[in-house]
Amino acid sequence: MDLDPGLAALRPLGGFFVLRTTADAAPPATVPPTLAEAYAAPAADARRDALVLRVSTVAHRLRVREPRVSASLAHQGLAARLWSVALACAALYGRTPDLAPALLRWDATASAPDDLWLTGVRARPGDAATLADTVLHGHLEPLEQALRARYGIAAGLLRGNAGSALAAAARELGRRARASGRGDAAERARALTDALFAHPLLRPTGSRTGTAFRRRSCCLYYRVPGSSVCGDCCFTRPPGTSPRAPSG
Template sequence: MDLDPDLAALAPLGGFFALRTGRTPDEPPPALAQTYENRPSEVYGNIVTFRVEKVASVLRAPEPRVAASIAQQGLVARLWSVMLGCAERYGRVPDLDPGLLHWDPGAAAPDDLWLSEVRPLPADPGTVADVVLHGHVVPLAAALRTHYRIAPGLLWGNAASALAGAARVLGASARTRALTAALLAHPLLAGTGTLTGTAFRRRSCCLYYRVPGGGLCGDCCFARPPCSSARDTSG
């Protein structure tokens, strides 16, 4: 089945999967290409730092890199969810070109995305990896590291964790399992953790335990939150 212009099959899957499509409003949120290039917005100023500061304020994050990590993982989770959801429901995926995909950095979670044109692509692992990893995760990491001291291994661990999480929410169909396993074997994600069935254990920590009341994520490398003097495992 080819993609429909509204990607209507995604809406029943939940907020992380749903994607607004069609012509953008008269004053659309910035395209992600603008975010990755660190080009300022008239509304938000620097889009990356605006989003991180918003996340930090909402979560009362104790330091900027904690908020940067959580902001990155939230956006990447949305991207994986859209791609896996479309692969499962349509057998095709949309082209999430950063010039077509608009993002409102001021919105609450899950991140608000708007795709201005639905262009179908094959749902094979190579295509999906090229769209998400090379099209978004790599430039997003570079944009974040321009402003924040955050380890590359942590960000790649976040990307892998977000992928495995999206797959768990979607369900354990053979198509989703095969696509997820192939993506986690991609050179950019290989070694970030271990996938056993639908359970993923990462080898890094997203730092969420540093948020007041945060605790550990279900796939964290730690068995218990480190003491404040412990060195973070970030890659």
């Protein structure tokens, strides 16, 4: 199936899978920066730095005081969006749009999932190597460099986020594709995900059993007020806590 200007096949999937394009509507009144700009060197005025704005937005909404925590969660949210869109297009169309950072505009102050706007649909192959080149090398590597420079986050944590986001995107895509009668797309997504996790940057991030994933790092979500560890965390309980004593 050829890519259409509005990527309409993604719409029934909803959530993290839908991507706005120039075919959907007129550009917003205030055009947001591209992801290429967000990954670049910090802006002289922090109020105009998209990455800083996103981390601040996440911190405010989750009541997080530690910048590294909100930076990690902002990273995971964007990684999930990018993997979801790329994987869904490859599974449904057999092709992916060019998702180069210079073509994707990002409203850093929007609610979750991250609001992305593709300024032109240009087809690329839908194989695992192209997905890795598009998402892992094209986005997550420069994003990792930017976050490490600004917030000092460990590379292993951010790569764990990348693996966790891919596993979650694949699991949800498979579920939604089968629910809509697209078992063929679900199988393509599974095969692509298997190939992606063979990549040397993703293979060490965790272990997989079927669609389940257990990461070897922690995204720090447990440090959000009122939260605990994630379902795929390397910890079984928040660090520093003791097992609950048996009652009775």
